[in-house]
Amino acid sequence: MSNPFPLGQPAFVSDVLDRAAHLRTDDAKLMAMEERSTTRAHVVHRDSLLVKHEEGGPRALLTIKEALALGANPGTIFLGLRDGAAVFGMGIGAAAVDKLVGRTDAGLAELRGMAMQGQLPVEQLSAIAMAKSMVNWHQRHGFCANCGAKTAMSQGGWKRDCPSCKAEHFPRTDPVVIMLVTRGDQCLLGRQKQFPPGMYSCLAGFVEAAETIEDAVRREVVEESGIICGDVRYYMTQPWPYPSSLMIGCTAEASSDAVTVDHNELEDARWFSRDEAAQMLKREHPGGLFGPHPFAIAHHLVGRWLEGHS
Numbered sequence: 001m002s003n004p005f006p007l008g009q010p011a012f013v014s015d016v017l018d019r020a021a022h023l024r025t026d027d028a029k030l031m032a033m034e035e036r037s038t039t040r041a042h043v044v045h046r047d048s049l050l051v052k053h054e055e056g057g058p059r060a061l062l063t064i065k066e067a068l069a070l071g072a073n074p075g076t077i078f079l080g081l082r083d084g085a086a087v088f089g090m091g092i093g094a095a096a097v098d099k100l101v102g103r104t105d106a107g108l109a110e111l112r113g114m115a116m117q118g119q120l121p122v123e124q125l126s127a128i129a130m131a132k133s134m135v136n137w138h139q140r141h142g143f144c145a146n147c148g149a150k151t152a153m154s155q156g157g158w159k160r161d162c163p164s165c166k167a168e169h170f171p172r173t174d175p176v177v178i179m180l181v182t183r184g185d186q187c188l189l190g191r192q193k194q195f196p197p198g199m200y201s202c203l204a205g206f207v208e209a210a211e212t213i214e215d216a217v218r219r220e221v222v223e224e225s226g227i228i229c230g231d232v233r234y235y236m237t238q239p240w241p242y243p244s245s246l247m248i249g250c251t252a253e254a255s256s257d258a259v260t261v262d263h264n265e266l267e268d269a270r271w272f273s274r275d276e277a278a279q280m281l282k283r284e285h286p287g288g289l290f291g292p293h294p295f296a297i298a299h300h301l302v303g304r305w306l307e308g309h310s
């Protein structure tokens with residue numbers, strides 16, 4: 001098998017846990033695993049993680065005892081096994097978060113910033129993404145979408161059941177296409193208003209109901225930039241826990257040149273030469289422009305194209 005990550009790894013894609021899904025229905029075993037000394041938990045609050053501050057940096061993998069002592073909610077989500085040891089996801093309420101203010105030994109730290117600065121072990125990022133998406137899903141699905149009754153967690157956190165209408169609710173993943181559009185030696189990059197000044201990245205958008213990935217790529221590109229695309233090729237995917245997307249990385253070949261930016265979606269979009277795109281990835285662009293961080297799949301779409309792949 002060829003190296004799937006010629007440019008290094010984007011976040012959240014490697015060192016995945018053994019999900020051990022057969023254990024989700026075994027409540028007695030899950031409870032026993034919570035008690036084991038080898039068991040660990042990631043505690044999530046919105047876009048942040050509960051961490052212990054230690055000499056070597058923040059530690060986001062806590063014992064269940066530590067998590068509970070810091071105020072995490074007792075409900076656990078079984079994420080899976082690493083080397084036979086259980087890893088759980090947990091949430092923490094706003095009142096408990098308030099009590100952490102001023103503590104020097106522990107507190108909340110923003111996931112994206114820590115990951116981008118390499119403060120978290122890369123091998124933990126996939127499980128952290130799972131914890132973040134799952135905790136967020138439970139927080140937003142306390143009531144049945146079918147009848148409005150209060151739902152209850154089951155199957156180690158991988159299902160919510162409605163006691164009233166008996167509907168079963170499962171966590172969802174939202175597919176997003178993210179694409180590098182190229183034409184000869186140029187690539188199309190855009191910037192959203194909320195990007196840091198100078199940053200450009202690949203265009204992206206949600207796949208809609210009954211839409212193929214290829215059609216979603218062509219539709220998003222023409223909507224946002226007016227560019228018409230022909231061939232679309234799949235490269236790789238990246239789980240993106242904001243809150244629960246799957247980024248589907250593609251390349252697309254443009255068959256038109258004139259960019260018309262949809263300013264509701266983007267602040268700007270334009271063609272960049274190979275040289276400029278290379279400078280932007282290396283953060284050496286003379287105009288101070290820069291591309292996406294290696295943390296994100298967009299960096300790898302651009303980098304791979306620069307290496308000569310289509």
Ligand SMILES: [Zn+2]
Nearest residue numbers: 144147162165
């Ligand atoms: Zn219901």
